[in-house]
Amino acid sequence: ILNVEQSPQSLHVQEGDSTNFTCSFPSSNFYALHWYRWETAKSPEALFVMTLNGDEKKKGRISATLNTKEGYSYLYIKGSQPEDSATYLCASRAGDYKLSFGAGTTVTVRA
Amino acid sequence: DSGVTQTPKHLITATGQRVTLRCSPRSGDLSVYWYQQSLDQGLQFLIQYYNGEERAKGNILERFSAQQFPDLHSELNLSSLELGDSALYFCASSGGSKNIQYFGAGTRLSVL
Numbered sequence: 001i002l003n004v005e006q007s008p009q010s011l012h013v014q015e016g017d018s019t020n021f022t023c024s025f026p027s028s029n030f031y032a033l034h035w036y037r038w039e040t041a042k043s044p045e046a047l048f049v050m051t052l053n054g055d056e057k058k059k060g061r062i063s064a065t066l067n068t069k070e071g072y073s074y075l076y077i078k079g080s081q082p083e084d085s086a087t088y089l090c091a092s093r094a095g096d097y098k099l100s101f102g103a104g105t106t107v108t109v110r111a
Numbered sequence: 112d113s114g115v116t117q118t119p120k121h122l123i124t125a126t127g128q129r130v131t132l133r134c135s136p137r138s139g140d141l142s143v144y145w146y147q148q149s150l151d152q153g154l155q156f157l158i159q160y161y162n163g164e165e166r167a168k169g170n171i172l173e174r175f176s177a178q179q180f181p182d183l184h185s186e187l188n189l190s191s192l193e194l195g196d197s198a199l200y201f202c203a204s205s206g207g208s209k210n211i212q213y214f215g216a217g218t219r220l221s222v223l
Binding site: 032034036042043044045046049089091093096097098099100101102103104 | 113115142144146152153154155156159161166167169201203209210211212213214215216217
């Protein structure tokens, strides 16, 4: 089981501010890094899948970067809105088919 | 709506009992994954099936078993239930090369 860590565990952001948080994962035998968004009382929803070192993905105000050599990914939220409040999960996939999830970063956007 | 259907939504049972959780994947997806989320724990991978065959195994207890049927739906069987088995059980399916997983709404199991 891969050791995927996310920090911080939670954060509070003022509406309109930007924020970012980290996912670290073992860099050996890396295959892919996934980001999921998990709103309360709903199921996790895929945001991005990244495979190449230096990859950057963007979806609206949310973007992510990937560094496979050092084993980390950042997720950025620009101009946070209340609807961005959710738990953001990252998951790493090694050479097998399993996704190992981090514990998540819970983002609360204050209006 | 992810297209993944899980039933039942809630299940309340007693220790020592056996339950079956059901998952219907998105149309066309061959892979089904089962995850457990206990209180204060992240998503723990249990097991994956691909087109009816077991493909990967995670932290699945021996008291738990799963299968995927010819119509690709999957069932997770939990037996000799203990209080600690109370959790949210998610099923996910995937079908493309990127292995993006689409999650069902989950089954909340309460063992009393």
